[in-house]
Amino acid sequence: MFIKEELLHSIGAAEQNYRPGDYIFREGGTPQFYFQLVNGDIKLNNYNSAGKEFIQSILTYKNAIGEYMLYTENKYPMNAVALTNCTIIKLCGKSLLHYLDQNPSHYLDLCRSLSKHLYRKFVLTQKISCHSAVERLKEVLEFMKQEQENKAPFTYEVPMTRQQLASLTGLCVETTIRAIKKMERENLLRIANRKILY
DNA sequence: TCATTAAAGTTAT
């Protein structure tokens, strides 16, 4: 979901800056605001009881953050954490709902956004379950690349660290690294100064 | 096959 920034401002939104590691919201918190990334990257994550991190997804500029949580009484099921310096537009959820009521055509965008998230979540969950490390990584890389424009092999620079990749696939870093090296040997991907090219 | 632990090398701030 993306709403024009001028429009957001005109109905009372404010911008806020975040530093890497800052929380935008926390698991268990009550959704009160509509958040939209102006620039920077954030991650949605959870921690299991052993303290291991699971990244649900990584969002970049022009994306709303957890906006689909504004329409129920549910609490946030995950944290939103800034990965880089971020500027985020923040609008009171009530104001957004009010605006949408006046402008019902925007509900379609919301619907699309919701569908996209559902689809992503579903596919990703399915891809990383019941496979070997190499297969999980391969599926995830394939999935991320497929969302990009460029199609040529070894041109997609994976915008994630090994650790983030590990947290996304539920593997440990070391296994992730070995699997990636193995994939390099098998010519499934290339590595150029530590960046993964898929 | 993969997680865990430990240790060391590399890069970014």
Next chain:
DNA sequence: ATAACTTTAATGA
């Protein structure tokens, strides 16, 4: 400098 990230190796479930 110091923290964050990457890599290798040994061990065990």
